[in-house]
Amino acid sequence: MTTRLRPVRTRHPARTLGAVACVALGLGLIGGAATGSWLTGDSSADATARTGYTATRTLWHSAPVDTLFPRTLKGRGAGPGAADRVWTRIAVAPDGDCATALDPLLVTTLQPVGCTRVLRATYTDATASSVTTVGMIFTEADAAAMHTLASRFTAEGLDERPDLMPRTLPAKGTVAAGFGARQRASWTVNVLTEAPVVIYAVSGFADGRTVTDPQPADEAKAKGATSAPAQAGLGHDAKGIADRIQGALRKTVTTATEKPE
Numbered sequence: 287m288t289t290r291l292r293p294v295r296t297r298h299p300a301r302t303l304g305a306v307a308c309v310a311l312g313l314g315l316i317g318g319a320a321t322g323s324w325l326t327g328d329s330s331a332d333a334t335a336r337t338g339y340t341a342t343r344t345l346w347h348s349a350p351v352d353t354l355f356p357r358t359l360k361g362r363g364a365g366p367g368a369a370d371r372v373w374t375r376i377a378v379a380p381d382g383d384c385a386t387a388l389d390p391l392l393v394t395t396l397q398p399v400g401c402t403r404v405l406r407a408t409y410t411d412a413t414a415s416s417v418t419t420v421g422m423i424f425t426e427a428d429a430a431a432m433h434t435l436a437s438r439f440t441a442e443g444l445d446e447r448p449d450l451m452p453r454t455l456p457a458k459g460t461v462a463a464g465f466g467a468r469q470r471a472s473w474t475v476n477v478l479t480e481a482p483v484v485i486y487a488v489s490g491f492a493d494g495r496t497v498t499d500p501q502p503a504d505e506a507k508a509k510g511a512t513s514a515p516a517q518a519g520l521g522h523d524a525k526g527i528a529d530r531i532q533g534a535l536r537k538t539v540t541t542a543t544e545k546p547e
Contacts (some may be wrong), residue, residue: 338539339429342481345538346381346403346424353538354422355407355531364526366519373409373418373527377457381405384423392450396484399435400426406455408462409527410492417462417492418523419455420531423484435484436477445475446502452486464494471515472524474503476532481539487528489520503528 345354355378361371384393387404406421427435439445451473456465469490476485490497501513506521515521 338481338543341542342483342539343424345542346405346422349538351378354405354534355420356534359409359527359530361526361530365522371522371526372412373523375407375409376460376462377408377455379406379455387421387453388423389450389453392452395444395450396423396425399431399482402426408455408457408465410461411523414461415492416489416518416520416523417465418487418489418527419452419465420487420527421452421485422531422535423486425482425484427482429479432477432479432482436479439475439477448500450475451500452488454488454490461492465490468496469494471497471500472503472506472520473500474524474528476528478532481535483535485528485532485535487524489524491518
């Protein structure tokens with residue numbers, strides 16, 4: 287026996303175009319959703335790439351020193367009373383391991399993020415009366431770990447503890463020759479959350495005088511502060527230099543993560 291086949295209708299051109307349009311629209315929506323996910327950060331891998339974590343990890347050995355630590359830093363309104371400041375780089379250290387460049391307690395505090403390398407440089411002001419060492423601590427952490435560390439520093443006031451004050455970088459033959467642990471007068475520590483880096487700065491007098499009561503930069507910058515570091519503007523130096531090195535790092539990361547057109 288044979289079964290009579292049902293005749294196949296001729297496909298209407300309009301229906302064909304409509305089906306194609308629906309498929310195209312569907313693919314467009316899927317593509318749009320994927321793009322939207324990339325832009326809004328729904329994918330953790332894409333979020334890591336966008337925030338520059340991957341690119342930043344190699345900067346300690348791939349970026350030119352003048353890019354990370356410019357020879358001159360201009361601080362418009364960065365001094366006491368919104369005075370302008372200019373700082374000149376007088377020394378740069380080779381990249382170092384964390385145990386050598388940092389105090390043991392600070393190394394212990396940074397263990398959750400995996401300290402890898404430290405870059406350091408020392409600057410002096412236009413009058414050569416103050417010196418400031420600024421450093422970048424590169425870590426192995428992801429964004430979540432850096433956020434956790436930043437929250438801990440804020441909640442526990444770790445950035446204001448004298449026993450976590452960063453070390454200096456003295457330099458023979460410069461005004462920073464006598465800039466040691468006992469000369470530290472003011473400091474700041476900033477845990478970045480957009481990159482696996484901790485930036486710090488510590489300042490002191492260029493004449494090598496001992497400071498018995500160092501102050502965190504925010505306290506030394508406070509209105510009405512009368513301590514020697516405050517009156518000398520050393521809190522402004524530490525904070526101003528750290529902020530500008532942080533800005534230079536951000537520009538470097540942005541350049542490294544930009545996609546060619």
